[in-house]
Amino acid sequence: MIYNRCGASGLLLPAISLGLWHNFGGIDDFETCRSIIRTAFNAGITHFDLANNYGPPPGSAEENFGRILKSDLAGYRDELIISTKAGYYMWEGPYGDWGSRKYLTASLDQSLKRIGIDYVDIFYSHRYDPNTPLEETMGALDFAVRQGKALYAGISNYPAEATKRASEILRKLGTPCLVHQPRYSMFDRWVEEELLDVIDEEGIGCIVFSPLAQGLLTNRYLKGIPSDSRAAKPHGFLKKEQITKETLKKINKLNEIAITRDQSLAQMAIAWLLKDIRVTSVLVGASSSEQLSINLQSMLNTYFSKEELEIIYNTLNME
Numbered sequence: 505m506i507y508n509r510c511g512a513s514g515l516l517l518p519a520i521s522l523g524l525w526h527n528f529g530g531i532d533d534f535e536t537c538r539s540i541i542r543t544a545f546n547a548g549i550t551h552f553d554l555a556n557n558y559g560p561p562p563g564s565a566e567e568n569f570g571r572i573l574k575s576d577l578a579g580y581r582d583e584l585i586i587s588t589k590a591g592y593y594m595w596e597g598p599y600g601d602w603g604s605r606k607y608l609t610a611s612l613d614q615s616l617k618r619i620g621i622d623y624v625d626i627f628y629s630h631r632y633d634p635n636t637p638l639e640e641t642m643g644a645l646d647f648a649v650r651q652g653k654a655l656y657a658g659i660s661n662y663p664a665e666a667t668k669r670a671s672e673i674l675r676k677l678g679t680p681c682l683v684h685q686p687r688y689s690m691f692d693r694w695v696e697e698e699l700l701d702v703i704d705e706e707g708i709g710c711i712v713f714s715p716l717a718q719g720l721l722t723n724r725y726l727k728g729i730p731s732d733s734r735a736a737k738p739h740g741f742l743k744k745e746q747i748t749k750e751t752l753k754k755i756n757k758l759n760e761i762a763i764t765r766d767q768s769l770a771q772m773a774i775a776w777l778l779k780d781i782r783v784t785s786v787l788v789g790a791s792s793s794e795q796l797s798i799n800l801q802s803m804l805n806t807y808f809s810k811e812e813l814e815i816i817y818n819t820l821n822m823e
């Protein structure tokens with residue numbers, strides 16, 4: 505495994521981290537969850553990413569991870585970076601959503617109970633809340649760190665300008681922002697406009713989510729929609745409607761480019777993100793150990809020639 509420094513911090517994160525958004529909930533097969541996590545840790549993936557609402561049902565991914573931590577990773581807590589988040593809807597009433605100090609503080613306590621640990625390594629504000637003063641949300645992250653319930657503070661899905669302000673506030677509070685977690689893939693490049701420059705200037709690390717566009721940037725949908733795929737599941741966030749003719753055309757073309765590089769499409773899509781040194785870690789999801797093992801091979805070739813990059817950009821811009 506390659507470990508990259510997370511921004512200007514002392515923390516190293518694996519180039520590939522594992523996310524537990526899909527496939528680790530109460531409705532999923534527990535032994536498969538266990539096997540993916542064991543495969544990850546054995547391959548040097550030290551970082552596991554959670555959020556309060558991951559499941560379904562919400563909270564169950566944290567519970568499952570806690571069980572596996574106890575049964576399979578007991579004794580390895582000091583080799584693990586465990587993160588969780590609060591910011592999306594979690595419970596009824598005015599205190600279970602968005603970015604108030606009340607919500608974040610209560611939610612972190614609940615997460616710690618579900619996972620069965622005393623502290624998380626990274627606690628995130630899951631999304632920017634335009635109706636709560638940023639000072640309050642960042643103050644809640646700082647409070648979590650000062651209480652010893654989190655070691656580092658992170659933000660996710662924050663636009664560039666709010667990221668800059670959040671970083672300034674956190675620095676003043678003495679809890680510098682460790683990491684930003686934005687969506688970034690060949691199919692979704694919004695971070696390139698401004699955000700990557702801001703986090704670089706601010707000394708914040710970057711861990712990018714949905715690097716495979718939830719499975720689109722793999723061989724999963726080349727021949728239709730498999731019944732066990734995310735797009736086929738009623739609770740999956742990838743919708744069948746997103747697999748359009750135009751998208752399939754691009755996927756097929758990208759797949760051909762990947763073959764010329766001796767990579768699978770998934771491997772090329774991950775390598776393409778890792779080529780940017782501002783990307784600390786690529787946060788992948790997986791529904792099997794096999795998928796994860798394939799993805800881990802991406803690190804073997806993260807070099808892209810000028811010609812390859814041009815063909816890729818032309819493909820992505822194809823009408």
Ligand code: NDP
Pocket residue numbers: 522523524525526527553554630660661685712713714715716717718719720722723724732733734735770787788789790791792794795796798799
């Ligand atoms: P990906 O884009 O990596 O999609 C993962 C899916 O791609 C898998 O479930 C699987 O689909 C498919 N896949 C993975 N590897 C392969 C392979 N080698 N061959 C074929 N198919 C493959 O990431 P996610 O969307 O799952 O997000 C990753 C993590 O990012 C989350 O778990 C979470 O931790 C974080 N995240 C954070 C968000 C935030 O707001 N901060 C929002 C979303 C995610 P299938 O299940 O169909 O087999």
